[in-house]
Amino acid sequence: MISVSGIRGIVGEGLTPEVTTAYAAAFGSYCGGGKVIVGRDTRTTGEMVRHAALAGLLAVGCDVVDLGIVPTPTIELAVAKSDASGGIAFTASHNSDEWNALKFFSADGIFLDEVQARELNAIKDDWKVDYVPWSKIGHVSLYQGAVDDHISAVLQDTMFDLPVIRKRNFRVAVDAVCGAGCYLLPQFLAELGCEVVKVNCEIKGRFPRNPEPLPEYLGDLCNKVKEESCDLGLALDPDADRLAIIDDKGEPIGEENTLVIAARLVLKHKPGPLVTNVSSTRALDDIAKDAGVPIHRTKVGEIHVVKKMQDVKAAxxxxxxxxxxxxxxxxxxxxxxGTAMVLQALIEADCSLSEFMKSMPDYTMAKTKISIEDYHRDELLAALHSHFKNDEQDRTDGLKIIRQNGWFQMRPSNTEPVIRIYAEGEDQHSADAFIREGTEALEKLFPQAGSDE
Incomplete structure (x- = not known):
């Protein structure tokens, strides 16, 4: 699969050594043969993908700085703070073990945008790769301090009251899904004076649970929070850019609320525009309204949110x-x-996480995904537009149907061959009803559709 952030596929099928080398060489040419920073998650296929990509980069004259096994945000930050021409993360993020990917970053440490991605693909497809002679082949150097640099960068922000957080001595359970966050989050929490209870924090090359940090996959972490009397639990995906939270009673608060907690904290200290995607909870609208700031919504995908944040100078x-x-x-x-923001919010509220959540906007999200073979994106969306023609529609990304008591959205995924259905209602019953309505519409319009859950 090719998306704005890079390429991904099942290793040995869509993602082969040849494909990996070709795209890496094209990216190195896009970067003008300059320095490229790379890192990877813990998948068993990571070494193969790394070596194949290194071959492509070195062949076009790039010098490569390899950070080793590190989270995606660690790579982004390293690129942004360096003189590198770009970066690559070898990770398929929330996809299961058989998948891997190359995520490309520009010199400012953010994903390529749509224009830049087209330029990269043109270099690859039109055979415009600039291979160099033997005397100009690049070389690889290793740097093992990127996680320490990442931690230092977060701790330097003045919004975080480090002495008070450290004095609180939070007890935190961490489920890193045996991914790239195994090093980052336990070390980061220790720097914040926390007592860390580890779950799935060993590098094994395979993921012990479904890699998406969704409530239905976090039973072990929930139990550990209760057994160890933790103040909270934190769950990651394999490349540690996503954070899901378990409260002190061992109950998931929903990954939607990670950003809600963070937004309320930041807007209290540094008021300014809030940017999120069209699939995120309307609790964020409430948070923005309470803070007296505008909220902007974009297509799904980190780069779309980031570009809008730059445009509006978001807080x-x-x-x-x-x-x-x-x-x-x-x-x-x-x-x-996200972790630092949650701990700071709890310090300022001076209460448990379960009590804190009672003060937050209360909506219920539901999510599913549907497999549909051999469909055309434009054809699918046109059929859905017609089917729901009497409803209020938001076509920012896929199709979002807005009702008085909530909304639901049907959107082709950027990372998997599925249609994602998200819904939000006033309670679980209404959210589930929206999910059923979206699913039934897809199954009626496309009989080949089937649940992927």
Whole structure:
């Protein structure tokens, strides 16, 4: 699959060594043969993908700085703070073990936008790769301090009252899904004076649970929070850009609320525009209204949110998948930033997380995904537009149907061959009803559709 952020596929099928090398060489040419910073998650295929990509980069004269196994936000920050011409993360994020990907970053440490992605693909497709002679082949250097640099960058932000957080001595359970966050988050929490209870924090090459940090996959973490009397639990995806939270009673608060907590904190200290995607909870509209600031909504995808944040000089942004983007540190989804914000919010509220959540806007989200073989995106959306022609529609990304008591959205995924259905209602019953309505519409219009859950 080719998307604005890069390429991804099942290793050995769509994502082969040849494809990986070709795209890496094209990206190196796009970067003018300059320095490229790379890093990867913990997948067993990571070494193969890394070596194939290094071959392409070196062949066009790029010098490569390899950060090793590090989170995606660590790579983004390293690129942004360096003189590198770009970066690549070898990670398929929330996709399962058989998938891997190359995520490309521009020199400012953010994903390529749509124009830049087209330029990259043109270099690859039109055979405009600038291979160099043997005497100009690039070389690889290793740098093992990127996680420390990342932690330092977050801790330097003055919004975080470090002495008070450290004095509180939070007890925190962490489920890193045996991914790239195994090093970052436990070390970061220790720097904040927290006692860390580890779950799935060993690098094994395989993921012990579904890699998406959704409530239905976090049973072990919920139990650990209760067993160990933790103040909260934190769950990551394999590249540690998403953060889901468990309260002190062992109950998931929903990944949507990670950004809600962060936004309320930031807008209290640094009021300014809030940016999120069209699929995120309307609780963010309430938070923005209370703070007296505008909210802007974009297509789904980190780069769309980031570009809008730059345009409007946003104070905070992110996505409802647990991705917090705070320009005070860098313009990328970052689980360490989200973690610091949650702890700071609890310090200021002086209460438990379960009590804190009672003060937050209360909506219920539901999500599913549907597999549809051999469909054309434009054909699918046209059929849905017609089917729901009597409803209020938002066509920013896919189709979002807005009702008085909530909304639901049907959107072709950027990262999997599925249609995602998101819904939000006043309670679980209404959210589930919206999900059924969206699912039934797809199944009626496209009989080949089937649940992927």
């Amino acid at each position: 905070i942004g992110g996505e409802g998948n647990g991705g917090v983007i705070y320009p005070g540190v860098h313009l990328g989804r970052d689980s360490a930033v």
